Amino acid sequence: MPQSKKARPKAGRARAPKSLGTYLDRIRHDPAEFRTVSRTANPMNFDVTAVLGHLDQRREYPTVQFSNPLDMHGKPSRFPIVTNLFGTRERCAEAIGLSRSQAGPQLGSLLCDRIDRKIRPVTVKNAPAQKNVLTGKKADLWMFPAVRHFEMDLGAVLTMGMIAKPPGEDFYNITFVKAFPESASRAGLTVHTLHMSRILREWEQRKERCRVAYVLGHHPAFWLGTLNNTPWGDNEYATCGGFLQEPVRLVPSVTWGKEFLVPADAEIVIEGEIVPGERTVVNPFGDISLQYQGQQLGPVMEVKAITHRDGALFQDIFSGHREHMLLGSIPREGTIYNHLRNRLGNVVAVHMPYSACARYTAYISIRKVEEGQAKNTALQALAHVPNLLAVVVVDDDIDVFNEEQVLWAINFQVDPSRDISLITNMRTPSDPRALGSTRVIIDATRPGHIAFPTRLRIPQSALERVNLGEWLDAAKGDAQ
Amino acid sequence: MTGMRIFWSTCPKCMKGFVVAWELRHAKYKLICPHCGHRYLPDESAAIDERHAE
Numbered sequence: 001m002p003q004s005k006k007a008r009p010k011a012g013r014a015r016a017p018k019s020l021g022t023y024l025d026r027i028r029h030d031p032a033e034f035r036t037v038s039r040t041a042n043p044m045n046f047d048v049t050a051v052l053g054h055l056d057q058r059r060e061y062p063t064v065q066f067s068n069p070l071d072m073h074g075k076p077s078r079f080p081i082v083t084n085l086f087g088t089r090e091r092c093a094e095a096i097g098l099s100r101s102q103a104g105p106q107l108g109s110l111l112c113d114r115i116d117r118k119i120r121p122v123t124v125k126n127a128p129a130q131k132n133v134l135t136g137k138k139a140d141l142w143m144f145p146a147v148r149h150f151e152m153d154l155g156a157v158l159t160m161g162m163i164a165k166p167p168g169e170d171f172y173n174i175t176f177v178k179a180f181p182e183s184a185s186r187a188g189l190t191v192h193t194l195h196m197s198r199i200l201r202e203w204e205q206r207k208e209r210c211r212v213a214y215v216l217g218h219h220p221a222f223w224l225g226t227l228n229n230t231p232w233g234d235n236e237y238a239t240c241g242g243f244l245q246e247p248v249r250l251v252p253s254v255t256w257g258k259e260f261l262v263p264a265d266a267e268i269v270i271e272g273e274i275v276p277g278e279r280t281v282v283n284p285f286g287d288i289s290l291q292y293q294g295q296q297l298g299p300v301m302e303v304k305a306i307t308h309r310d311g312a313l314f315q316d317i318f319s320g321h322r323e324h325m326l327l328g329s330i331p332r333e334g335t336i337y338n339h340l341r342n343r344l345g346n347v348v349a350v351h352m353p354y355s356a357c358a359r360y361t362a363y364i365s366i367r368k369v370e371e372g373q374a375k376n377t378a379l380q381a382l383a384h385v386p387n388l389l390a391v392v393v394v395d396d397d398i399d400v401f402n403e404e405q406v407l408w409a410i411n412f413q414v415d416p417s418r419d420i421s422l423i424t425n426m427r428t429p430s431d432p433r434a435l436g437s438t439r440v441i442i443d444a445t446r447p448g449h450i451a452f453p454t455r456l457r458i459p460q461s462a463l464e465r466v467n468l469g470e471w472l473d474a475a476k477g478d479a480q
Numbered sequence: 481m482t483g484m485r486i487f488w489s490t491c492p493k494c495m496k497g498f499v500v501a502w503e504l505r506h507a508k509y510k511l512i513c514p515h516c517g518h519r520y521l522p523d524e525s526a527a528i529d530e531r532h533a534e
Contacts, residue, residue, distance in 0.1 A: 152498055154514045281512050284498055294486040295511060296501035428484065 018219040018244050019128070019265040020082065020313055023095065027063060033091065034063050041066045042074075043081060043147040043316075044156050052084055052318050061087030061322050065313070069145035072156055072181065077145040079268070079314040085220050086323035092330055095220035096243050105349040105401060108334030109341075111243075115228050119241030119248075127251035127264030130307045135254070139306040141181035141270070144216070147316045150286030154180060154295065157285060158187070159317040161226055163213040163262065164274075166199045167206055171235040172261075173199055174226040176317070176327075179214060179301060180282050188282035188298045189274070194386070195232060200274060200299060209273040211260050212301060213253065217267025217315035219244060227331045229385075237261075255304040267315065268308040272301040288328065288357050290320050322354070329358030332385055336362055339384045344377060351400040361390040363400035366445070374443035375421060382423065382439050390440040397455065398444075409444035413452075419443040490527040493518040497527075505530065 016022050027033040035055075041047040048066055055062065063085050071077035086092055089103040098110060134140070146156035162177040175196040179187040191197050203210035225243030226236055237248045250261035255271045262269050282298035317324055329352040340347035348365040352358045362385075366377055374393035381391050394400065394409045414420065423439040446452060485502035491513035498514050500522070510519040522528065 152514050154512060279509075281504075281509060283501075284514055292499050294484075294499040294501040295514075296503060297507070297509065 017249050017265045018221065018246060020217045020219055020267055020315060023085075023219050023221075024063070024065075024082070024313075026094075027091070032060075032062060033088075034065070037064060037066045038068060040068050040070065040076070041081075041145075042070045043145050044070070044072065044074075046148060046151070048081060048083065048147045048316070049149045049318065052321065055084075056321055063087065063091070066145070069314075071145050072142035077143065077314070079143075079145055079308075079312055081145050081147065081316055082217070082313045083147070083316040084318050084321075084323050085315070086223075086326050087318075088322070089326060089330065092220070092224060092326055096224055097221075097245050105333075105351070108330050108332070108350065109337045110334070111224065111330055112228060112334030112338050114225070114242045115230060115239060117242035118235075118238040119244075119246065121235075121237040121241055121248040121250045121261075123258075123261060124249050124251055124264050127249070127262075127307075128309045129262065129264055129266040129269050130251060130254065131310050132308050132312075133254055134306045134308075135304070137184070139270075139303050140184040141187060141303060141306075142184050144181070144268075145314055146181060149319050150292070152284045152292050153286055154281075154283055156181065158214065158216060159319060160214070160216050160315055161223065162189070162191075162196070163215065164196065164199045164210055165260070166202050167208065169233075171233055172237050174215075174236045174240065176223075176226070177214070178282070178285060180298075182280060185303045186280075187272075187301045187303070188280040189301055190282050190285070190293070190296070190298050198232070203274065204276045207276050209275060211253075211256055212272050212274060213260070213262040214270040214272060214301070215263060215266045215268070216270070217313050218263060218265065221245070222248065222263070223327070224331075227327060229331070229335055237263075253305075254307055262307075266309075267312040268306065270301075270303060271305040271307070272303050275300050275302060286320050288320055288324055288359055290357060320357075325354055325358035328352075332359070332362075332388075336364070336381050336385055336388075340364070340377060340380055343380055344373075346373060347377065348396040349400045350381075353403055353406075355403060356390070359387060361392065362388055363403075363406050364391060364393050365396045365398055365400045366393060367396050368445045368448070371447075371449050374445045375441055378421075378441040378443070379423075382426070382441070386427065388439070390442070392442045392444055394444045395446055406444070408455075410442060413444050413446050414442060415447070485532050487522075487528055487530040489522060489525040491516060491518055492520055492524055492526045495526055497529075502530075 066081040090100045093103040148156045158179040175193045178190045181187045221243040222240045225240035241248045249264040251264040252258045253260045253262045278300045279297040283295045284292040333350045337350045346366045351363045378391035398405045421441040428437040490497045494516040496515040
């Protein structure tokens with residue numbers, strides 16, 4: 001069985017800059033959090049997603065390292081695949097220095113609070129990410145063990161993040177971007193965020209090449225720092241520093257030197273340029289909505305150089321599954337919560353359920369004191385979060401993380417003719433999702449304008465008085 | 481009522497279908513079949529389903 005060609009150097013015991021390796025060292029001892037696959041895996045033939053799919057069906061979400069994958073040429077790759085890093089809320093919490101007990105409803109808000117704790121990046125001379133420098137024909141995209149995820153996907157795809165900065169500016173934007181390696185030196189891209197789209201558009205209007213760094217692997221806190229809705233002009237290296245709780249270390253790129261800085265502690269960095277006006281065919285790709293994005297045209301990245309650590313890991317996102325969902329839902333829950341807290345003050349909790357792929361529906365509980373508050377709350381959320389399609393507002397006695405309770409409220413507290421509102425002619429999502437430019441608000445709070453039944457409950461005093469361990473007789477077989 | 485318009489193209493070589501964004505329906509770009517890699521113009525599809533809700 002082929003083994004990784006270069007042993008990864010041990011992360012230092014203390015003060016080692018945070019990297020994917022230092023993070024994995026924290027979880028690799030726990031089989032509930034980290035599993036390995038040593039046998040040869042062909043990611044182009046769905047071996048990787050088949051393993052993850054089986055685990056998903058068992059409701060197990062460990063990070064998985066495939067130690068001996070094949071590359072896109074069908075040969076043993078030097079880069080092990082690490083995937084499903086963000087598969088649980090608890091791991092996401094721990095990645096940014098929170099405890100597991102903080103992985104509940106408050107996680108999104110705690111995560112968003114990190115946006116304001118920016119830490120300026122620092123520049124270093126010697127970077128682990130540039131231990132190996134490949135240029136010319138050696139900079140071969142097909143040497144990676146890129147994963148083909150679903151049967152109708154166009155092919156293998158790189159699922160991590162791209163860094164770029166606008167013309168004439170000195171701030172960096174970092175965004176998850178899919179890259180389809182169509183040859184050794186070219187990849188078609190799909191870009192979905194407003195800021196990165198704007199950057200590419202501004203370079204294209206100048207008919208100039210946009211310099212980019214495509215990063216395959218970094219500490220999960222780095223990636224969680226890239227997901228928040230920061231204002232145009234924010235240097236996202238500084239935002240990521242806040243999430244890492246230490247400065248992001250940067251190094252001059254191999255291709256452009258100090259004019260474009262890249263993460264020194266990344267696993268792999270692809271330095272490339274996006275060619276103005278050039279388009280290529282990308283997709284289908286099985287995306288977050290559990291549907292395929294249709295084949296379309298995307299911009300083209302030409303590879304200039306590839307650099308990587310000794311023993312570098314190749315990171316992938318398990319698209320359309322828990323980690324992909326959590327990557328979007330946790331920041332959005334926090335964004336909505338903080339926005340409503342500041343604007344209306346009556347929000348209790350926000351949840352973006354897996355049933356709507358953790359992107360398109362928000363369940364929001366409020367302390368309602370008068371009619372109309374639910375609709376005001378929902379409108380604020382819809383205006384604040386792009387691509388949010390439906391909002392259900394419930395009272396604070398409903399646990400928004402318990403979908404049975406939310407559906408109960410919809411079934412028994414909603415008068416459809418009064419409490420369901422359609423907001424038409426908003427921005428159409430870029431995918432064939434059913435609601436199009438229409439948004440839905442469901443006010444599932446208990447009506448206050450008419451005499452109305454109330455939800456049954458056992459008195460809290462009785463629940464506190466009765467200790468189950470004292471009241472239940474011992475079951476058969478229990479030790480006496 | 482729906483979001484971005486799509487159509488289904490059936491590959492003339494392997495006869496399997498896949499989804500395509502409407503922007504490619506009348507563009508001069510060749511589609512790439514994700515099942516067999518065959519490249520062809522949309523009008524060369526073995527079948528096209530371009531129904532769309534108004």
